[in-house]
Amino acid sequence: MRFTRPVHRSACLKSPLRLADRKPGRTHARIAGAAVTATLFLAACGSNAGSTATYADKPVPGGSLTYGIDTEPTCFDIHVSQQDITAAIQRNVFDSLVTEDDAGTFHPWLATSWDIAPDLTSFTFRLRQGVTFTDGTDFNADAVRINFDHIVAKTTKSQYAASLLGPYTGTDVIDPYTVKVNFSKPFAPFLQAASTAYLGFYSPKTLTANADKLCGGGPVAVGTGPFTFTSYTKGQRIVLTKNPAYAWAPATGKHTGPAYIDTLTIRILKENAARVGSLTSGQIDVISAVPPANVKAIQADQNLQVLRKDIAGAPYSLYLNTSLAPLNDERVRTAIQRGVNLDQDVSTVYFGQYKRAWSPISATTPSYDATLEKSWPYEPATSNQLLDQAGWTGRDAAGYRTRNGIRLTIEWPTVPAFVREQRDILGQAIQDDLKKIGVEITRPAVDIGTYVTKAYGGQFQVLDFSWGRFEPDVLRLFFNSGSTLATGGQNASLLSDPEVDNWTDTGAATLDQATRNDVYAKTQKAVINKAVVIPVYTSSSIIGAAGYVKGIAFDANSWPLFYDAWRNKK
């Protein structure tokens, strides 16, 4: 699988480094080979690419980049925040024990090697020596213990990282550079969790002195990463500066040593038109979240490029509440699942830029079951048949189905403050589709308080979510009966199925790939067959960049990485 997909119309503007995209199991020889190919390639068509830019054939250190993002973190503390954007920014500042490639294989980073207890209740890491935090503190076993203990401490009030540590019981310092991380029960997802920025490491010194200031970002956020957090001006900008001492790049990086660019300025540009306009008018170098409607225009501009990667985890899906009538009838659920014309709806609303989804996990997630594709196509005739069988045979004046004089109405709430990616418009398309088979969908706009109260109480018939995580364990989060909304889970279907529970528990307690593929495939098939979920579309991390920006890569969670980025322009 390609890591990034250069979609520029001019092949000569493609980054030579992106041609050498990370592939599982690549070797240094392969990088070298690709670099040679890239050099030849550029030599063959080097002069066409614009008049002012000077194109180098290998990364040039120096210069700065300005990157416009669409969301401002509310809290920069990786141990507290649950926001993707926090991790995406802080990935540049904080390193992790291990790194995960696109195939789901783990590689050394701050840990050089590790052993896993056969029962998966402890993980022993041998740490890299000579790693220092940017305040000069040594990174060692104590630092790991202090960080993990800090994450689970009640006073940290962690909204996400603590749940990534799961049944954590403590960290033993075996020697100054060896730690043993212990869990009260088998915990297979730990390596994946340990690879995320949420389980990155703060300097113990800053944790002691500034624990209550970490949410505010800025220089108190001291890590070991390729950049230091120089400043944060709320509502405006985040400035990251190169860490010149950086010599412990992850094995998935494309180079070693310090980052190429000196300064990365991240501008907060919430308004889509302003963000896109800043890029197209040359005022900034890179933007995140290119709206699907603008992708073609950016691709068509020969001075710009589009980089993208589909987001792993749970795609945007509708979860049908199996505990409430009429959705407690599988026939009604299936009728709805087969009665939405997703191919057409998704491609229309997103200009063909987002893919429609077929499984409760997206195609880039490990253990994805591709056999589900096209297995439940749009079939309004089937839907009508099922609804007839379920007794919804009457019709009222408005054309909706009735049973015993009661209209077939489904309530699917919306919280206007949280609507993004035009999901409200997509919702209207789905409403229209279902009207054709006689099902009324109402979309009451509710405030967040009402939403949370009723959602926790299982009182809504349909809820919609997406959940980015490069790990099929999200299936446990969404479908295990122990994973209720009120306890921090996401089982919005209120599914309680012993088999699904068993499979998702098994998957969380084994690292055996064959077993995981098996139980996760069974889970994906089961929840589709029972029609407790309607996967809708897989969102994509779409980055727009000037042609001279090279080497931006995506990590497994589809967040752009700037460690390898460089500026191909004097």
Place this chain on the structure above:
Amino acid sequence: MRSPLATRRALFSRRGIIQGAAERLLAGTAVMLGAATLAFAALQLVPGDTVAVLLGPTTTASPEIRQQIRTEFGFDQPVPVRYARYVGNLLHGDLGSSYQLQQPVSKLINDQIWPTVQLTVAAVAVAVVIAVVSAVVTAGRRPALRATATAWELVALSTPPHWLGIMLLTVFSFQLRIFPVAGAQSLSSLVLPAVTLALSVAGVLGQVLREGLEAALEQPFVVTARSRGLSQSAVRLRHAFRHAATPLLTLAGWLTGTLLGGTVVIETVFSRPGIGSLTMQAVTSRDLPVVLGVVLLSAFAVVLIFTVVDLLHLVIDPRLRTTEAAL
């Protein structure tokens, strides 16, 4: 009940100044405390568990962590206790800490207030200039000219600021590249947001001022002034304008108050920091200390603005400067 004129006269009379200041101070404090109390009560009435709202709908926080948040922020205390504690802290000048951003509210407001003040002051200044020029030039003139001015004012005040902002950005930033697209670091980055915010205000002010001018131009003193040989423009500017400016000033003061809170759209379009975005974020996530802090600030701003407006009335309207004894 005293007429507004009489109230102002009393306020600025020699004996009245001290009394007026004391009244103002008391009333201002009462307004601020009342506003904070109302906001406190309103946020208690909003449905749903505060911790759940703070965490949002997609969270993996465990019940233990939720309990910790509840205890630490005092959500498990009865409402009267929390209110008493809040007011107590307030009297010590402590606005509390944001639940969501985990920073002192006073620091957050201090960081965000200046961009908002700059924007508001610039916008009001631009709006007043546009309104005055448009009204003075067109009041009581040929119907065609007058109709054109009225029409543009109507368009200006009914154009959605969001759309207008994007249009101005597209033309002046993306195409002509005269102004930077975003930020609050330089004067040039203030121009487009200020103009966007000013146009609708200018529309309202222009309409009011023109009507005031036209009414003033029909007053007998205009005839007297003309008979003294004053030119048409001198009459307009020196006599009629002064007369018509009083309601303009009151309205401009009132609009400034609403602008302070209404800048959130402009802040989003032009990617500026400011109180609007802070408030929006706080209200959606029910970040009580921040909401209350902003409410107090707004109440203070309104009291301040109206005091300034009253002082300006004194400058504009000589009738107010006479002492009570002289009346």
